Amino acid sequence: xxxxxxxxxxxxxxxxxxxxxxxxxxxxxxxxxxxxxxxxxxxxxxxxxxxxxxxxxxxxxxxxxxxxxxxxxxxxxxxxxxxxxxxxxxxxxxxxxxxxxxxxxxxxxxxxxxxxxxxxxxxxxxxxxxxxxxxxxxxxxxxxxxxxxxxxxxxxxxxxxxxxxxxxxxxxxxxxxxxxxxxxxxxx
Numbered sequence: 099x100x101x102x103x104x105x106x107x108x109x110x111x112x113x114x115x116x117x118x119x120x121x122x123x124x125x126x127x128x129x130x131x132x133x134x135x136x137x138x139x140x141x142x143x144x145x146x147x148x149x150x151x152x153x154x155x156x157x158x159x160x161x162x163x164x165x166x167x168x169x170x171x172x173x174x175x176x177x178x179x180x181x182x183x184x185x186x187x188x189x190x191x192x193x194x195x196x197x198x199x200x201x202x203x204x205x206x207x208x209x210x211x212x213x214x215x216x217x218x219x220x221x222x223x224x225x226x227x228x229x230x231x232x233x234x235x236x237x238x239x240x241x242x243x244x245x246x247x248x249x250x251x252x253x254x255x256x257x258x259x260x261x262x263x264x265x266x267x268x269x270x271x272x273x274x275x276x277x278x279x280x281x282x283x284x285x286x
Contacts, residue, residue: 114285117278124274131267134260142260146199149206150191157184204252207259208245215242 134141160181164174191202219238225231248255 114281117282117285119278120274120281121278124271124276124278127267127271127274129271131264131271134264134267138257138260138264141264142200142256143196145260145263146196146203146256149203150188150199153184153191154188157181157186157188160184200256201252204248204255207255208247208249211241211245211248213245215239215245 158181160177162181164177164181187202187206191199194202215238217238218234218241222231222234222236222238225234
């Protein structure tokens with residue numbers, strides 16, 4: 099029986115020959131980040147549309163998984179309910195105006211932050227004497243506050259999230275461009 103294995107040098111050389119793909123990805127990330135910063139309202143609208151698609155696809159996925167799973171009981175029931183709620187929200191989402199979409203996305207994001215913040219806070223409070231307890235409590239409080247702010251200021255919150263994502267895209271793009279040249283150098 100023969101195995102096709104490459105020496106590490108050959109593998110690096112093979113990957114290194116495609117360094118330009120990483121360069122292209124980095125350049126696209128930088129361009130997308132700059133474009134989103136220059137037009138945050140349009141970028142936010144695009145993100146909101148992806149959110150609606152995600153709601154629909156994840157809802158269908160949950161329903162399919164629930165009916166395909168061999169498990170019974172509360173877990174399966176919760177997956178089915180969650181799936182139908184996601185699909186229903188997606189239908190409402192796509193039939194509403196842009197303001198409805200912004201509000202729905204903000205409420206969803208805000209509630210998620212609030213639940214996550216409460217969970218972090220409770221875990222931090224319950225972990226007396228453990229390392230990182232203070233950070234868990236701090237992050238719980240900050241995340242909880244972020245949830246309240248997001249629900250109370252839907253448009254500003256989503257535009258801010260878009261701007262943060264834009265900055266991350268630019269930073270990631272620069273890192274990818276630098277990495278592509280390092281990869282090219284390793285392959286030579």
